Amino acid sequence: xxxxxxxxxxxxxxxxxxxxxxxxxxxxxxxxxxxxxxxxxxxxxxxxxxxxxxxxxxxxxxxxxxxxxxxxxxxxxxxxxxxxxxxxxxxxxxxxxxxxxxxxxxxxxxxxxxxxxxxxxxxxxxxxxxxxxxxxxxxxxxxxxxxxxxxxxxxxxxxxxxxxxxxxxxxxxxxxxxxxxxxxxxxxxxxxxxxxxxxxxxxxxxxxxxxxxxxxxxxxxxxxxxxxxxxxxxxxxxxxxxxxxxxxxxxxxxxxxxxxxxxxxxxxxxxxxxxxxxxxxxxxxxxxxxxxxxxxxxxxxxxxxxxxxxxxxxxxxxxxxxxxxxxxxxxxxxxxxxxxxxxxxxxxxxxxxxxxxxxxxxxxxxxxxxxxxxxxxxxxxxxxxxxxxxxxx
Ligand SMILES: Cc1ncc(COP(=O)(O)O)c(C=O)c1O
Numbered sequence: 001x002x003x004x005x006x007x008x009x010x011x012x013x014x015x016x017x018x019x020x021x022x023x024x025x026x027x028x029x030x031x032x033x034x035x036x037x038x039x040x041x042x043x044x045x046x047x048x049x050x051x052x053x054x055x056x057x058x059x060x061x062x063x064x065x066x067x068x069x070x071x072x073x074x075x076x077x078x079x080x081x082x083x084x085x086x087x088x089x090x091x092x093x094x095x096x097x098x099x100x101x102x103x104x105x106x107x108x109x110x111x112x113x114x115x116x117x118x119x120x121x122x123x124x125x126x127x128x129x130x131x132x133x134x135x136x137x138x139x140x141x142x143x144x145x146x147x148x149x150x151x152x153x154x155x156x157x158x159x160x161x162x163x164x165x166x167x168x169x170x171x172x173x174x175x176x177x178x179x180x181x182x183x184x185x186x187x188x189x190x191x192x193x194x195x196x197x198x199x200x201x202x203x204x205x206x207x208x209x210x211x212x213x214x215x216x217x218x219x220x221x222x223x224x225x226x227x228x229x230x231x232x233x234x235x236x237x238x239x240x241x242x243x244x245x246x247x248x249x250x251x252x253x254x255x256x257x258x259x260x261x262x263x264x265x266x267x268x269x270x271x272x273x274x275x276x277x278x279x280x281x282x283x284x285x286x287x288x289x290x291x292x293x294x295x296x297x298x299x300x301x302x303x304x305x306x307x308x309x310x311x312x313x314x315x316x317x318x319x320x321x322x323x324x325x326x327x328x329x330x331x332x333x334x335x336x337x338x339x340x341x342x343x344x345x346x347x348x349x350x351x352x353x354x355x356x357x358x359x360x361x362x363x364x365x366x367x368x369x370x371x372x373x374x375x376x377x378x379x380x381x382x383x384x385x386x387x388x389x390x391x392x393x
Pocket of ligand 1 (some may be wrong): 088114
């Protein structure tokens, strides 16, 4: 099977359109769009409540999505629960808002975070009075485990960055260190799920938050959490679908048993169609042939090497990754983005919500970001190279 097999799923892309913003939102394969369409046209119904047949189909598909998320991550269904939310940001904030702070001593994050965990940890610290520490990330993405006392720490860090894709390569031993010290570790996997989920595979972190929209799926958030975390939670964001019984001034959470534990983070009706679409996206990703992954790798490596060797181009990346950021000496990145757009090349410019690190630690000017996906063809790379050469000249 050649790369064309993968490309068929994106055949709606117009001639000459080059989409390089997958780190923000992936393009959705046709099979995902079809799965969502099927929900709306064939079994539009509320999940987990109704007894009529459309609802039963929805229930089966939603359950299948929860199982597929765990399978994709290599996590054990016995130990983890999958809850749906709005996006990564919402998931991290929701988790932190329900964690009982009296069980912890500090909150820890890292310098290369997206504003999503960076601001959420700041807010947590302000609200609870617990100190916050911002750790350095090494060039290879690791965190020096000796650089912090993790006793009673809530660690919230990404396992792949959104500007150069560097990974938290020592996640396994970091998780052990944090647990040994009585802390917990929450992972922002927004950028890892589509192309580098192996960084998380089977590692027993306490929670993983990600956005389905960066994973070839519809707009949706997911929290995958270790069941033991329930001991640290104080539920207060409550509503429909979460209780077994309600009295005048009290209620009984239905989340007490494993079977309904996911409701802890799912108050009210969920985005059933999007959940079904996520299941379809994960199944599609697991079916993508090796040859297509090879073509994808070839594409992003070629573009990275071209940029890294171009005069006047300053890369943030130290190595090739599907996500790469740079600036061109003497050129305003936003103007460069506009010039690319005139050629039908869609790329992002600015600090990509990583202001603290890119602007204040590295002192860089606003950047351009190319983030590739499985929809990109070889011809896209040729076109970007040609246009960039012309612009730089
Ligand atoms: C690493 C990382 N974390 C968190 C987020 C926030 O994702 P969302 O806006 O879907 O909540 C992003 C978005 O780009 C991201 O790249």
